[in-house]
Amino acid sequence: MTKYKDIGLKLTPQRLAILDFLEGNTSHPSAEDIYKALSENFPTMSLATVYNTLESLKGKGRVIELSIDPNKKRFDPNTLPHNHLICLKCKRVADIHKTFDLKLAGSEKSDFDVLGHHIEFYGICSSCRSAAKP
Amino acid sequence: MTKYKDIGLKLTPQRLAILDFLEGNTSHPSAEDIYKALSENFPTMSLATVYNTLESLKGKGRVIELSIDPNKKRFDPNTLPHNHLICLKCKRVADIHKTFDLKLAGSEKSDFDVLGHHIEFYGICSSCRSAAKP
DNA sequence: ATTAATGCAAACACTTTGCAATGGA
DNA sequence: TCCATTGCAAAGTGTTTGCATTAAT
DSSP: OOTTGGGSSOOOHHHHHHHHHHTTOOSOOBHHHHHHHHHTTOTTOOHHHHHHHHHHHHHTTSOEEEOOSTTSOEEESOOSSOEEEEETTTOOEEEEOOOOOOOOOGGGTTTOEEEEEEEEEEEEOHHHHHSOOO | OOTTGGGSSOOOHHHHHHHHHHTTOOSOOOHHHHHHHHHTTOTTOOHHHHHHHHHHHHHTTSOEEEOOSTTSOEEESOOSSOEEEEETTTOOEEEEOOOOOOOOOGGGTTTOEEEEEEEEEEEEOHHHHHSOOO
16 A cells, blocks of 8 residues: 555655546546546545646656647656657547657757757547548 | 738738738747747737637638647648648657558448548657756 | 545636627729 | 727736645655
8 A cells, every 4th residue: 555655755645646637547637627527526626736747747757748738737647758649629638659760960959959859740540530520 | 912812711811911921931849839939020920819810710721720739729721631740748749741651441431521631740859858867 | 644636716818709880892 | 981000908828936735644
């Protein structure tokens, strides 16, 4: 039960619930998504707690914040390098486990220290494709 | 002077100013950035007009909306395929003109129709690097 | 006992919208 | 003239923060 004992944060029931919800979750939920999912079992949980916890988890490197969805931040508990595929219609995000080794020449870097990269593929998911066209 | 005559939108002074500001602009400005820059010469211009115009330009394919900055939408008048490099500290965005031909196998696409991709490189820009470290 | 985390509400930042007045086409 | 666009204000989202209370260590 002390599965998260070395997390470096106080383990409150709320955090435990958030961690359990995120574990293995590939839906790339927003803070609101997490809040709604947990509100059923934690009716008193505050949305602010979800935001605060996500911030802490980000600081501990247990969660990645994605800016792939233009309307809200989405979170990914998979902190290993990988890429994403987003549906332009419904904003569903799928993981792309394939990685790419992209090199930039010095002259292409605009004098930045380049630390990494992230690829967003975009397209249409199967359910949006098969949905009746207006 | 009818440089934008075939744009398919009514050419108001406000829109002309926005188009002129964006032309060749590589700063990837937010709506607020554009509004501030033009307010000097157009003191009565409304921020809503900037948003409305950007929406129209997006619809006409004259501007791309970027979700590279987690805090706000940024806009790019360069609609040719290219990639971006963002400074993790100051959020400055530079263009990467190099493109990459990234292929996904059918099994990697989670049953999406993949239409394209965009690469975000991230790192530290030269001015942030040389800034005094706290 | 300490100190961090919670929940609430208020504040904040960004973006969108309703609508009367305006002005391009 | 006609209809799209403007400017303003209000409203709508998503996110952050202040603070007294609570609870993990």
